[in-house]
Amino acid sequence: MDVVSDAVNTIRAGRPHSARTHMTAPWGLRFPALPGAGFHVVLQGSCWLLPPEGGEPVALSSGDVVFVSHGAEIALASHPDSPLEVVTRDMDDAWGPVERDAAAGTTVLICGSYQLDSARLHPVLATLPPFIHLPKRVGHHDSLSAVVDLLGSELDRRRPGADAVIPTLLDAMLLYILRGWYADQAARTATGWAAALADPAVSTALQLIHREPARAWTVEQLGRHAGLSRAAFARRFAALVGQPPLAYLTWWRMTAAGHLLRQSDTPLRAIAEQTGYTSEFAFNRAFKREYGTTPGNYRRQRMTEASAIA
Template identity: 35%
Template sequence: MDALAGLLDGPRARGAFLLRMVMAPPWSVRVEDRAPLSLMCVTRGEAWIVPDGGAPVLLRPGDLALARGPAPYTVAADPGVPPQSLIGPGGTCRTLRGEPLEETMCLGVRTWGNAPDGPDGLLVGTYRMESEVGRRLLDALPPLLHLPGDSWSCPLTPVLEDEIDRDAPGQSVVLDRVLDLLLVAAVRAWFARPDAAAPAWYRAQGDPVVGTALRLLHDEPAHPWTVASLAARAGVSRAALARRFAELVGEPPMTYLTGWRLALAADLLREGDATVERIARQVGYGGAFAFSAAFKRVRGVSPQEYRSAYAGRLPERHGSSPSPVPASTLSP
């Protein structure tokens, strides 16, 4: 597993919120769902994304945008059109006065809008659950990522458009996987752009020494790595690996490994019911005591406190509103 594959494994869709928007101008939708990541593709017409405090971005057919939450933004036919509806946590939709719009704007299976034959069409996929593994990826993305249709080629958008309004058995799983593939394609295309500020760990993958070390750490996080053993597997001296890794990645190998192990552990704590002892050994610690000490040192809370803080968010997978989580618990 390379570093990008490991980080993309974090924001894997599990019951993502997906819909087709069909709109007739003038229209404007305010999005305040606090979702960690949303993907938008224009299939016809056009749409503007207006981030709070940022410059409006025009999307045309074939364009794709990634909006990194939880910051709110507006999607509209024109930046000057005032919002007429508000999307809240869990995909709830209301007027600005609080009146529900789910039924009045429903146009069919996963289709929503103000006109069945509206000239503007968008596909929207929203990842509702945060992932500690995915946070490194999310932090590497700009608040609003825009890929013009003439700068990349991806056959997955038509697939998503074809599947999004079907109501076949297992359709939610099909849509989740197509959304994930579209996200992977978009992130790879973005990082491959000459003007993209790709993160250090991404650029380092092309190095024959550091790239090998990164793949080893991601493939075998529970291995009792030392800089010496990692250097031996990479085929260089300990000093050479330490120097080159820090130079290209921006931190020493063991610091990177600690962050990766604790990110994996955070996902396991939040998404499963394994004991702290079992998770500790699964990510490379000798026991619960050493793991708990490292976890609290980095995140400010114990593993049990972290798990308890996220317990109230689990129903969000099924569409309910998220519960608040202390900011100290979420800090990297």
């Protein structure tokens, strides 16, 4: 697994929701805050994004994608001064207000949300801005545009297999959004996770850690694979990732362990082995130091929370 895929997989919680909506001016929709992340795609026409906390309105055109990283409240409207109607969502993916007939000047939107468990958010996601705007440009983010076109087609006509296809397309769209954002940022900045993912040496080390978290990595081994001396590699990794290589390795092991405890009934001994601990006792001690509770208690607490939500 690569870093971005792992970051998404460890916090995914349930299936995403989405719906296609036709709006004819004047209109305005306020999307309340949610525990996951939201997304909005303009399939046809144009509108305005009204960001959280009174930020400047952003003009959106056909093909533009907006990703609301941390589920903040935002609004979309035909004009920045349009009255706003609060959106509600039913479990059958029907977003209100009721879909309206297409007409000249209509704006067609795909709006939806991802259910994410943000209890231990990977910095690839935690450091994202409140919202991301990926405008459609020729030759730019072509893969994301292709997924958006497929998603619009599936939502427009619910054909056999749609219940399996749509969540898969939504998951792919999330990864393409993150890929596009980090590719854009890497061209603008020499620091942070955008630079870390683009840096050949640091990216190589991150891939190795995520591919083999149970391996007893040393800084010297990671540096050798990255093509740098131990000292040079340690400095570069810490500067871009924000923590030393072995500290990140431990953090990722514990994050992966928490995910396995939440999402599976894998025995504790097996989880310990998968995350690089030679004994269940050593794993329990490390886990309690990181989470403040034992793995068994953590699993029971998360199962209780999941049952209460269901």
